[in-house]
Amino acid sequence: MNAPTAWSERCRLLAEPIVEACTVTPVAAGPAVLAREISKYLPDWSFREVLCRGGWYRLGGVLGGDGSRISDNLEQWASDALDERHGDMALLLEDHAGSALRATRLTGRTHYFAAATGSGGSTDFLQLEVEELQETWAQRLFAQGATPGTLDELVDARCNDCAGCGEADTRRCGTPIEAAHYQFRRLTHIGDLLASMRTQSLDAQPIHRFVADWDASSAGPATAFSNHWAVALREHLDRYRQTIVRATPVAAVTGEAPRFGAREGTSGLSLHAALLAFDRAVGYPMAWYFSLLTGKAVAHWVAVAVASDAAAGFSYLPDRDLMVVRQWLHRPYAF
Incomplete structure (x- = not known):
């Protein structure tokens, strides 16, 4: 990507008070309260929730059988343990045979907030992503009979029989370890990002055509883009180790989308x-x-x-x- 723009630098500065607002706002209070808390720190900005997406998880840490915390980063812990054994997975399993070490997972939802910048363009708004995270118990890392062949199979295995493992109800897979909390994920000026993304390739990405269609159609003058869409962002490194960003519009619809009331052949x-x-x-x-x-x-x-x-x-x-x-x-x- 190109050097930081004025908007990216401004978003970096705005992020610090948002992080503080996320820290002091309990999840039980809800995203509307979080938005109000953010407004106390940033009175010039009015964030409102547009969309909430859930159903995802990421790997957590490592806990001992007594609940003591061994590591906050399961992947790093497992990678280091394997490196110490020169990549010998069999030796790692042998050394920890019968161990009561447990993995944890972070189950989450992503809250998307938007705030207009005042310039009036369809993508001239700030999008704030805040994660709602809760750490839960996951599988035994070295359960009897388990024979993972790779690091991924070790750290991201599924446990379907906690009862068979003899775990107490409070430690079965999926049981919360601590209360959920908000965590700042990202603050982005969408228009600025889309402009930067155009430098990644000579051809416009689908998101650029989508926004152009929005502006060209009756939708553009009728309503704000950010009233109806969040922009999901993904990053990866290309073969030249350059960061490539992909953006996908996600409809800000709660529940199921309306059904279209006509069958094929209707005219x-x-x-x-x-x-x-x-x-x-x-x-x-x-x-x-x-x-x-x-x-x-x-x-x-x-x-x-x-x-x-x-x-x-x-x-x-x-x-x-x-x-x-x-x-x-x-x-x-x-x-």
């Missing part, structure tokens, strides 16, 4: 009615199109049928929206 007035109903349910015009790009609620046949209706002289979309649909049909993309 004309019936299709138009289904489009309007879906847009109203989601809350902005052209919602059906953006749902088509990012999920399964709306199938690709809908775009084909809309363009076919227009070609037959029955055009119920504004010209700007029809243009976006036709461009997608000419050069489709999706996430």
Whole structure:
């Protein structure tokens, strides 16, 4: 990536008080209280929760059989232990045979908050990611009969029979070790990030086309992008050891997305009615199109049928929206 920009430096400075707000706010209070706490530290910024995504975990630490903490980093502990034995996994298993050492996991949810910067562009907003983490008991690292062949198999094994292991209810896999807590993950100016991402490749990424479609369609002037979308970010190193960022829009929908009320083969007035109903349910015009790009609620046949209706002289979309649909049909993309 390029050298830090003015926005990236500003986000770095803003992060410190947000970290403090996360530290002093109990999870039981909820994300709305966290947002208010952040506003005490940063009164010029108004963060609101847009989306919460859960169901993920990461590896935690290592605990002794008595609950004493051996390490906060399971992967590092296991890697060091294996290095001490010159990579001999069999020797590592032999040395710890019968050990009561237990792994832990951090189960989590990610809360996405947004705050407008005041410049008015669709991506001119700060996105704050805060993790809600809880450490839980996980598998015995050296359970009897376990024969992991790799480091990954050792540290990320699943235990399906804690009762058979004789563990007390308070130490069975998935049982919390301590109360959940908030942890700052990342603060990003989305527009600045997307601009930086354009330097990674000569071709625009799908997220750039998505934002361009948003601005070109009726959705852009109707509502703020950050009211309806969070941007999930992933990073990896390419073969030149350069950091590559991938961005995916995630609909800020609580629960299941609305169902699209038309079957394949529908056209004309019936299709138009289904489009309007879906847009109203989601809350902005052209919602059906953006749902088509990012999920399964709306199938690709809908775009084909809309363009076919227009070609037959029955055009119920504004010209700007029809243009976006036709461009997608000419050069489709999706996430």
